[in-house]
Amino acid sequence: RYEKLWLGLSLLLIVGFIATITYGAVGAGVTMVDNGETLNPNDLGDHPKFGDPGVEQVGPNEYDVYVVAQQFVFRPGTTIAGQPPITVPANSTVNFYITSADVIHGFSVVGTNANTMAIPGEVAEVTVEVGGPQEYGIVCHEYCGQGHHNMEGLMQVV
Ligand code: CUA
Numbered sequence: 001r002y003e004k005l006w007l008g009l010s011l012l013l014i015v016g017f018i019a020t021i022t023y024g025a026v027g028a029g030v031t032m033v034d035n036g037e038t039l040n041p042n043d044l045g046d047h048p049k050f051g052d053p054g055v056e057q058v059g060p061n062e063y064d065v066y067v068v069a070q071q072f073v074f075r076p077g078t079t080i081a082g083q084p085p086i087t088v089p090a091n092s093t094v095n096f097y098i099t100s101a102d103v104i105h106g107f108s109v110v111g112t113n114a115n116t117m118a119i120p121g122e123v124a125e126v127t128v129e130v131g132g133p134q135e136y137g138i139v140c141h142e143y144c145g146q147g148h149h150n151m152e153g154l155m156q157v158v
Contacts (some may be wrong), residue, residue, distance in 0.1 A: 041120030043067060043103050050099055054084075061092040069098065069105035069118035071145050077138050077153025085154040092134050098124045106141030109155055117142055130157045 044050040053066035054076050061093050065086055067074055073081045098107045100118040108115040109128065116124040138153035 028049065031042055035072070039099060039121050039123065040100070044101055049097065055086060056086060057148065058095075059093070061089075062095070063088050063092055064095045064097060067096060067098045067107065067118075069107060069139050069144075069151075070101035071103065072140070072147030072151040074107070074138055074140075074151070074153040077155065078151070079154050080150075080152075081151070085156045086138070087156045087158055088130060090157050092130055094128045096124075096126050098126075102142065103144050104119045104142050106139070106152070108139050108141050110137045110139060112136060115141070133157050 004072045020040050028039075031156045039047070039050070049064075049066045050068050056064045056065050056066070065088070067077060067086070070076075072078075073083060077086050078157040079085050094110075096107070096114055096116075098116060098118045099122065102120060104120070105118040106116075107124070109120050111129075112128045114126045114128045116126050118124060136155040136157070138155055140148060140151035144151065
């Protein structure tokens with residue numbers, strides 16, 4: 001007698017989960033950029049942006065930040081691996097462009113809406129409005145191999 005009710009509830013739960021996942025992907029402003037450009041993850045060295053990734057000022061208060069994720073380093077970001085921190089001025093708009101040089105990684109700037117995947121051959125884009133001076137941790141939240149749990153970085157708003 002209650003079977004139909006349970007079935008209905010289960011379906012509702014499943015729909016709810018899917019809606020949550022979809023909303024999460026869209027709500028966080030995560031966009032996979034496809035500008036038609038071929039991005040070879042094994043040969044980022046000659047790429048105009050990812051060849052020498054980092055922070056670039058593109059407006060009065062706007063910055064593009066190119067980041068390459070690779071086992072188990074963010075370039076830039078992972079200071080414990082000798083990389084500079086990602087440093088941006090306070091009260092600015094920060095556009096992140098993230099790719100991977102090997103496997104799928106995560107890129108999450110803890111405490112901000114920047115939370116995306118770094119996929120080889122693709123560029124993920126996410127924009128963050130930063131406020132006053134503060135330090136933010138960056139973590140890889142996709143399992144990417146033995147060093148995954150140590151894959152982290154630093155963003156400084158100065
Ligand atoms: Cu990179 Cu987990």
